Amino acid sequence: MKVGLAGLGTVGASVVRLLARRSDELAAACGRSIEVVAVSARDRQKDRGVDLSAVRWYDDPVALARDADIDVFVELMGGEGDPADAAVRAALSGGRAVVTANKALLARHGTELARLAEANSVSLSFEAAVAGGIPVVKTMREALLANRVDRVYGILNGTCNYILTRMEAEGLGFEECLAEAQRLGYAEADPTFDIDGFDAAHKLAILTSLAFGTEVDGEAVYVEGIRSIETADLDAADELGFRIKLLGVAIRAGDGIECRVHPTMVPKSSAIARIDGVLNAVAIDGDALGEIILVGPGAGGDATASAVIADLADIARGDTVPPMGRAAHRLEPYSRARMRRHAGGYYIRLSVADRPGAFAAIATRMAEKGISLESIVQRRRKAGENSRASGGDATVQPVFLVTHDTTEEAVREALAAIAADSVIATEPQVIRIERLDDTTPSAQREV
Numbered sequence: 001m002k003v004g005l006a007g008l009g010t011v012g013a014s015v016v017r018l019l020a021r022r023s024d025e026l027a028a029a030c031g032r033s034i035e036v037v038a039v040s041a042r043d044r045q046k047d048r049g050v051d052l053s054a055v056r057w058y059d060d061p062v063a064l065a066r067d068a069d070i071d072v073f074v075e076l077m078g079g080e081g082d083p084a085d086a087a088v089r090a091a092l093s094g095g096r097a098v099v100t101a102n103k104a105l106l107a108r109h110g111t112e113l114a115r116l117a118e119a120n121s122v123s124l125s126f127e128a129a130v131a132g133g134i135p136v137v138k139t140m141r142e143a144l145l146a147n148r149v150d151r152v153y154g155i156l157n158g159t160c161n162y163i164l165t166r167m168e169a170e171g172l173g174f175e176e177c178l179a180e181a182q183r184l185g186y187a188e189a190d191p192t193f194d195i196d197g198f199d200a201a202h203k204l205a206i207l208t209s210l211a212f213g214t215e216v217d218g219e220a221v222y223v224e225g226i227r228s229i230e231t232a233d234l235d236a237a238d239e240l241g242f243r244i245k246l247l248g249v250a251i252r253a254g255d256g257i258e259c260r261v262h263p264t265m266v267p268k269s270s271a272i273a274r275i276d277g278v279l280n281a282v283a284i285d286g287d288a289l290g291e292i293i294l295v296g297p298g299a300g301g302d303a304t305a306s307a308v309i310a311d312l313a314d315i316a317r318g319d320t321v322p323p324m325g326r327a328a329h330r331l332e333p334y335s336r337a338r339m340r341r342h343a344g345g346y347y348i349r350l351s352v353a354d355r356p357g358a359f360a361a362i363a364t365r366m367a368e369k370g371i372s373l374e375s376i377v378q379r380r381r382k383a384g385e386n387s388r389a390s391g392g393d394a395t396v397q398p399v400f401l402v403t404h405d406t407t408e409e410a411v412r413e414a415l416a417a418i419a420a421d422s423v424i425a426t427e428p429q430v431i432r433i434e435r436l437d438d439t440t441p442s443a444q445r446e447v
């Protein structure tokens with residue numbers, strides 16, 4: 001099987017090396033060899049640890065995708081627009097199978113591309129696009145067909161999990177951890193996609209389509225990233241019995257599908273709390289099977305190449321499955337649940353004015369919105385301490401609240417009233433709590 005590969009960066013170079021290393025075993029398993037015969041990359045001189053002297057080089061990846069001599073086009077350049085989009089469309093339109101790791105592209109154009117693949121009777125495979133090396137796409141579109149899925153959630157970004165883990169365990173700074181994640185090849189070319197939550201949102205949009213049979217809608221995901229997480233929050237989470245993870249959650253709710261990515265407090269006793277470093281985890285609730293959790297490396301060259309090559313092996317063997325697990329023209333329109341109706345617990349950190357009555361005013365505003373508090377912790381700062389958590393102002397004190405289950409709407413309204421009362425000095429920090437040991441998905445809980 002002849003492969004044309006565009007993008008020889010972290011993942012692309014690993015794919016070429018791993019294909020060379022496993023060529024005999026792959027040929028034996030697939031009944032034919034898998035060979036990279038043509039590539040498109042920006043730098044022809046760069047040493048990628050593998051001999052590419054015999055392959056055809058293209059400056060234009062779209063021209064490579066149109067090469068009549070290739071059977072499969074592998075897109076590993078990244079980016080939701082051109083040239084990745086144009087190249088993938090050119091390959092599919094020309095009747096060539098496509099393998100891509102590009103979740104940004106799929107979150108934006110996944111439905112159209114799946115329909116284009118279907119119209120041309122070719123496969124569009126993207127195992128590497130969701131949770132890196134973990135075989136979650138294959139699991140969802142092949143192994144769980146007997147199940148109605150009601151919830152899928154997990155840690156979907158290796159860079160963020162790596163940063164949060166090292167900040168918490170070693171007390172390192174955010175920037176230092178991000179730089180290390182970039183050095184290790186985990187981060188996106190533009191790492192704001194990682195730390196602002198968009199990369200996890202792209203993956204969740206794809207998972208949502210696979211789980212619920214809906215069109216892919218990257219815009220429908222509510223997104224918050226991890227930039228605002230401070231040591232004060234990691235420490236408070238520890239004291240309260242939680243850990244903070246960037247979680248992606250998609251669940252059936254009363255008014256549609258609730259799809260959200262945000263920092264989340266999860267109980268220390270939950271399986272998700274123990275997923276550290278670059279590992280990802282995806283939990284899937286199926287009605288017949290119950291909950292399964294898949295864990296493994298979510299980023300990195302070789303781990304991601306493993307998923308790309310698994311897709312290539314399926315194509316070489318002639319195993320074809322519709323991209324989204326069902327005929328693309330049967331995907332249902334996505335119906336988005338309103339985030340304001342989200343129900344669950346909340347951790348709230350406030351920098352409260354150090355004056356009589358401030359505390360009572362906060363409790364009153366919470367009560368007015370029907371929010372009951374599970375705990376309130378007020379930290380008296382020691383003399384000379386200048387905490388970021390309290391805005392660095394000597395006249396304010398950090399206060400940590402944990403609510404019982406309530407709604408997003410109630411919390412937002414209570415915090416707006418507290419701000420209007422001028423009893424807080426900085427923007428409140430709000431982190432949603434996911435009590436994962438409770439088997440009822442949170443959006444379905446009565447509050």
Ligand SMILES: NC(=O)C1=CN([C@@H]2O[C@H](COP(=O)(O)OP(=O)(O)OC[C@H]3O[C@@H](n4cnc5c(N)ncnc54)[C@H](O)[C@@H]3O)[C@@H](O)[C@H]2O)C=CC1
Pocket residue numbers: 006007008009010011012040041042043059060061076077078079083101102103104128129132185186187188189298299300301304
């Ligand atoms: N790095 C990782 O751990 C993972 C990455 N991915 C996805 O895999 C894809 C590739 O990611 P990385 O290898 O990490 O990125 P990278 O930035 O290391 O590599 C991308 C390569 O594509 C090349 N490229 C960009 N535009 C090009 C063009 N017009 N013509 C030819 N070459 C071009 C770049 O020069 C670069 O070498 C992205 O879609 C990313 O989201 C998916 C899972 C994990």
Ligand SMILES: N[C@@H](CC=O)C(=O)O
Pocket residue numbers: 129131132156157158159160186187188194199298299300
């Ligand atoms: N930047 C991504 C790479 C894999 O998808 C991540 O950190 O998870």
Ligand code: NA
Pocket residue numbers: 127128129130131132133134135136137307
């Ligand atoms: Na995967």
